[in-house]
Amino acid sequence: MSDQGSHYGERDPTGPGLPRLGSATDGFDTELHFVLTADWVSPSLARERIRRWLGERRWPRLRIDELVLAVNEVVSNSIEHGYGLTADKPKPVLGVVEVDGRVSVGDSGSSRAVVTVTDHGNWREPDPGPSNRGRGMLLTRACTDNVVTEHRGDGTTVVLYSRPIPPPLVE
Amino acid sequence: MIPAGDERTPDGRAHAVRGPSREQLLDVAIDEGDAALVVAVQGELDALTAPRLTVALNDAFARLAGRILVLDLTHVGFLGSAGLLVLLDSARSAAGMPGHQAMRVVVGRNRPVVLPIEIVGPRSRPGHLRECERRHHRVSHGHGRCSTRSTRKW
Numbered sequence: 082m083s084d085q086g087s088h089y090g091e092r093d094p095t096g097p098g099l100p101r102l103g104s105a106t107d108g109f110d111t112e113l114h115f116v117l118t119a120d121w122v123s124p125s126l127a128r129e130r131i132r133r134w135l136g137e138r139r140w141p142r143l144r145i146d147e148l149v150l151a152v153n154e155v156v157s158n159s160i161e162h163g164y165g166l167t168a169d170k171p172k173p174v175l176g177v178v179e180v181d182g183r184v185s186v187g188d189s190g191s192s193r194a195v196v197t198v199t200d201h202g203n204w205r206e207p208d209p210g211p212s213n214r215g216r217g218m219l220l221t222r223a224c225t226d227n228v229v230t231e232h233r234g235d236g237t238t239v240v241l242y243s244r245p246i247p248p249p250l251v252e
Numbered sequence: 253m254i255p256a257g258d259e260r261t262p263d264g265r266a267h268a269v270r271g272p273s274r275e276q277l278l279d280v281a282i283d284e285g286d287a288a289l290v291v292a293v294q295g296e297l298d299a300l301t302a303p304r305l306t307v308a309l310n311d312a313f314a315r316l317a318g319r320i321l322v323l324d325l326t327h328v329g330f331l332g333s334a335g336l337l338v339l340l341d342s343a344r345s346a347a348g349m350p351g352h353q354a355m356r357v358v359v360g361r362n363r364p365v366v367l368p369i370e371i372v373g374p375r376s377r378p379g380h381l382r383e384c385e386r387r388h389h390r391v392s393h394g395h396g397r398c399s400t401r402s403t404r405k406w
Contacts, residue, residue, distance in 0.1 A: 121300040125277060128296070128330060146364050153332045157299050216372055217333040223371040 113182030117156065119164040119175075119202070127156045127180055134182060135194065141246060147224035148194055148243050154217040155198045155239045156180070162214065163202025163237055176202055190248030193226065194241075201236035271329070277301050280308040288320040288356075294327040297335030305335065309342045313349065320353050321346060326360040331368050339369075 113134050117123035128149045135145045156178055160166050164176040179199040186192050222228055227242040271294055272279040278295035291312050297305060312321055323339070325331065339357065346355040359365045 121298075124298050124332070125296060125300065128298075143363065143367075146367055149330070150332060150364075150368060153298060153330070157332065157334065161299070213333050213337045216336060220333055220368055220371055224367075 112184060113180070113196075115180050117178045117180065119160050119166060119178060119200070121160065121166065123160060123178060124153050124156045127178075128153050130180070131182065131196070138184065140194075144244060144246055148196065148241070151221045151224040151228075151241050151243075152180070152196055152198065154221045155241065158214065158217055158239075159198060159200035159202060159237065163200040165202070176200065187245070191245040192248070193245045194243040196241045196243075197238060198241070199236065199238045271295055271327070278304060280305060282308065282312060284315075285319070288322050289316055290322045290324055292324040292327070296330035297325075297328055297338070298330060298332045299334035302334040302338045305338050306341070309338070309345075313342075313345060316349070318351060320356060322356045322358060324358040325365045326358055326362055328362065328365050331365045333368070333372075336368055336372055 113130065115127075115130055117126060131149050131152050132145055135148065159178045163178075177200075179197075181197040181199075183195050184192050185195055218228075221241070225241045226244050229240040229242075231238045231240075276295070278293065278297065278301035281292045281294075283290040283292060289312050291308055293305060295301065309321075309323070323342070328335075343355050346352055357369075359369065
């Protein structure tokens with residue numbers, strides 16, 4: 082059993098010396114962590130951070146666009162359904178949405194991003210009938226390989242697994 | 253004049269064209285022509301900015317007077333479910349108006365916009381599947397310029 086702690090990389094995603102794609106050993110590097118307030122500005126901040134994080138790793142643009150869209154939908158869902166802010170009825174709430182990202186490199190050298198979105202809001206089952214929430218989940222699933230949702234007593238955690246990208250041709 | 257096409261830098265992180273300010277995130281401009289009313293959107297369409305597009309489209313519908321409504325999303329850098337909802341609601345509004353003509357949505361090859369539309373379009377509006385096929389449509393601009401762009405009807 083490997084010691085994952087020995088593979089932990091830089092905490093600052095904007096800093097120099099980031100592990101280059103394909104240079105990491107098997108396992109996970111904890112590479113991205115940020116906390117957002119439950120506010121409608123927050124999805125744009127999350128998108129910017131994810132785009133910068135993977136852009137610095139020179140990920141294919143399609144893969145970046147997919148993950149940016151998926152993270153946007155999950156963060157928006159936490160704000161709207163976890164904390165109860167709707168676009169037409171914004172109200173101040175005290176709450177945060179935490180986002181963690183890491184790049185996992187498999188045995189074949191291909192990489193995938195794993196992004197965890199955690200809120201501490203009160204999960205509510207979606208209302209029956211047409212809802213934009215279903216559309217958000219459809220986008221999220223279509224843009225990722227796998228989505229794992231865990232409803233805890235004190236909130237919800239969603240883990241997004243991106244589609245894999247192949248190893249770089251040149252180290 | 254903003255050049256048409258794909259303005260993203262090779263690293264895919266930023267737009268080479270001048271966009272809306274960071275605080276604003278979204279700019280909406282209405283260009284009135286004889287045959288069409290063009291609503292040109294620049295920036296990011298999410299839950300924060302989508303209500304502003306709704307207001308702009310409602311205003312455009314009120315002034316349509318038999319003209320075609322063209323929604324130009326060529327310079328939109330992000331489109332999420334909240335923005336899609338505005339497009340679908342507006343397409344429904346257009347369909348319910350007397351003498352209605354389908355709203356044209358111009359997307360070009362702008363992937364951040366094409367990607368979510370491709371995912372939900374056929375499923376959300378199965379009856380409009382054929383209408384969603386790309387076709388070339390000449391969009392008239394205010395300065396007598398014309399450009400050929402790929403559009404889709406909703």
